Amino acid sequence: MQTATRVTQRTATAASGNTVSILAFGGDISSASKDAVLGAYHGLNEAASHVLLDFTGVDYINSSGIAIVIQMLLEAGKAGTQAIGIFGLSAHFQKVFTMVGINKYAAMHKDEATALAAV
């Protein structure tokens, strides 16, 4: 039984002093999450040059959910104006994200503090 995807947006200041937009996801990410996930990403200010994706509250990501994350990262890669980082993934999904090559498009960090320090 899948649960609905929750997305919240907040900002934080990195150690470098840069403002970072953080998209925090919760629940499950699946094919039904497309509008929520991509909608939130598209809703970010275009001027946001640093974006962190927070998966701390995510319970489950299926292959369709991973496809959505990849689509988001490829869009960001095409624009070339945003540096995207990821944190809060469970060990299982860190492995899955690495398997599908997401780590080549987004730096993966253990937690928010580490991610902000790396910006």
Added chain:
Amino acid sequence: MTQARRQYRRALAVLLALGIAGLTAHAQHTVEHLALNPRGVDGTSLGTPVNLGARWLAHRGDNPAWAEPGLDDSHWRVVDLGVPLAQQGMKGVDAVWYRLHVRIPPNARHLSLMLTRAGGSLEIYANGKLIGGWGSQTPGGSRLIIESWRGAIPDAVLGSGDLTLAIRAHIGNFTHGGDIPTGPLGVQSEDLLGPASAISNAAALLSFRDLTSNWTNLTLVLLVLLITAALALTVSNEPEYKALLVALAGQACYQGFILWTLLVGTHITFGAGLVYYALSAVWTIGLIEFVRLILGMRRSRAFLLYYALLGVISPLVGICTYLYWEPHHALNGPVGVAVNLFTQLIAVPATAGLPLLALWVAWRKHNRDTLLLSAPLLVNASWVYYSFGLYVLRLFHAITEGTYLTATYTPITAFNIAWEEVVSFAFSISLLVFLVVRTIRLAREKARAASEMQAVKTLQALLLARSHQPTPGYAVETVYRPASEVGGDFFLVSPHSDGSIVAIVGDVSGKGLLAAMRVSLILGALNRESSRTPAEVLARLNQVLLGQGDMGFTTACCVRVEADGDYSFANAGHLNPYIEGQEIEAPGVLPLGLKADAAYSTVKGHLNPGERLVLLSDGVPEARAKRELLGFDKLLELTRLDASQIADAAQSFGQEDDITVLALTLAGAEVAVG
């Protein structure tokens, strides 16, 4: 009372008439307005009840002595009960007395009097004897009390052959100083005098006539409710039926509540007002949610805000309606008008706007369901359009208030059915038609989709059967267990005359028809593939799948094992192979079909005879029990088992996705063959 205050109160009266249409409409009754002489109604034939007629003597003011039969009332005005007192020279009345002289047989005994739908605060006298009444007889003390009253006339006051009926009434709040012909013996009233048994029978018949429309309405709503409940239970993936179920449950309780109030006597009390409007809010919010789901609109913040407003203001309307009729209350004035106007402005668009929204969406999206739904919604809103139109006409003095009330509330049959109730019948029936037509259409569509799905399932089974050819020199066990009718996983085993074997396991994101069609495309491409080099196979498949990103992605792991046990494999975002419980890692690469220039590196190794190489899909590690995943750690032990045992373990843990396991063992030692 100042002119301004009166204007406010008149406006509020009309707004309340809109708001409490249900109550007042149910308070209607067909009346024969007999033009009898109130100074001498002939009641000498009392075998059957005598209709006391529409004309009574009336006099403004209050004096208990006016109950006496010997009072000289020759100067009292004859009033017509069907016309507002204000139009008969009695404007702004609070207290008023009515009298009627009836000639009865001197030996008449056991008589009863029945007043139907009398309102205000009343005391009823027969030949000077108080025989009944209700409400407060203090100035300004009238409240909205609509009663069907029946009482015995003591034999002790009979015997003279003359019966003088007198009614002391305070009606100020109730009839707005006589502006509205609704009481105490108003247009809705039918007053009968006769033998107690005959009056009892007449009361029973009247109650049956009065309540027929209510019972019919409630029965219809319950019928639609039952059908919707059946749909909600059987079509669990369509939440619109659940929303409609909630709405209809609110409507059924609402109709039942009205019926109950009519059966026990209609009193607008604080609690009754709250319940009435809270049930109305459940109905309205449920209906909007149902329409939103049918229209395919997102439950935006605007919807949630509107629901919250309706939820708050509906009980507020109930409170205002109650307080309005409370004597001397602060809300009984401009503040009450403002609050009521605000609430009406919020509530009315919910009913009036829905059909327009449905028609607009039907026109924009060419959606048949939406067009079909607009019919019951238009029926439901027609009452609001009609009432509002009359209200506007009255506001600009194009029609009188009497015409307004008559056009709005006049019953249309002897069974006392108001126009609003006809609208309610028509709405229930048209909603029923909508549900039936939609259910038939959806059933047909599902049957067609099931037929198409079966065709794809057959095609997929044929393709996968070709995927497993005889494998001399190898023991290959494959297990394929789709999560739904057709799967998004695929595999292929291709032996070669040089003693090598190529095995590939992949996964298409998504499920259902689209994923199954994509699997068919991939298997077709793989069957045509001439290369036996894993990295090349994946690169070519990547080219085939390029530009289909909108359909999701495809992961695949391709392994080639030589006759001497040397193996090589390439991976495109898929799970790595496992040999004897050890994961053979490869660099992470994007899945297929996403980047034209993707390159897939080759990993090489050696498989000893008897060792098992296992390829699997993510349905195994992502089997899920509640929130716990089976996970990668368990794979280390699990992949030492047979393919079927691995699949069984994942399935029993909690299958979420398609499960595919391919176990390949090089012959030459004792091997387990699946």
